[in-house]
Amino acid sequence: MWDKENEETIVLLTNHVEFGATTIAGIYKDRWQIEIFFKTIKQNLKIKTFVGTSPNALMTQIWTALIAILLLKYLKFRSTFAWSLSNLVAMLRYNLFMYRDLWEWIDSPYEPPPIVFEGEQLSLGFC
Numbered sequence: 001m002w003d004k005e006n007e008e009t010i011v012l013l014t015n016h017v018e019f020g021a022t023t024i025a026g027i028y029k030d031r032w033q034i035e036i037f038f039k040t041i042k043q044n045l046k047i048k049t050f051v052g053t054s055p056n057a058l059m060t061q062i063w064t065a066l067i068a069i070l071l072l073k074y075l076k077f078r079s080t081f082a083w084s085l086s087n088l089v090a091m092l093r094y095n096l097f098m099y100r101d102l103w104e105w106i107d108s109p110y111e112p113p114p115i116v117f118e119g120e121q122l123s124l125g126f127c
Contacts, residue, residue, distance in 0.1 A: 001025050041065045044072070044089045079106040 001010045001021040014024050041047055045068055050061055072092075076083050083106075091109055100113050 040085075041069065044086055045069070075102075075106055078103075081107055081109060 001012070001024075002008075003010050010025065012021070012024050012028060016024065019027075045065055047061070047065060050058055052058065052061070072085060072088060075092075076085060076088055079088075095105070095109075098113065104111075105113075
């Protein structure tokens with residue numbers, strides 16, 4: 001098969017002789033995108049192994065990872081700060097239990113959170 005971008009011939013070996021060269025190339029291209037997706041999940045979401053082995057458990061974990069990556073990509077898209085995906089994941093993990101406005105934080109992550117005084121501290125009575 002001829003690659004127009006690199007101007008070279010690509011040779012693929014397969015046991016599916018009933019498929020054409022462009023179909024096989026398309027399958028390999030799609031398969032490579034799946035490999036990149038799983039690499040991204042493993043690197044950014046720290047998923048090293050699957051918890052369950054049943055088809056339902058695998059599909060649940062894959063769908064959960066898809067939703068998490070989609071949310072992260074949306075946050076990256078919506079932000080005016082130049083995030084890389086791995087930095088965004090690390091900073092979100094670091095600030096997970098801090099009360100901050102997400103949309104303000106995503107644009108200026110190094111600004112300290114605003115100090116909000118809720119009122120006077122109550123005493124316990126025996127102090």
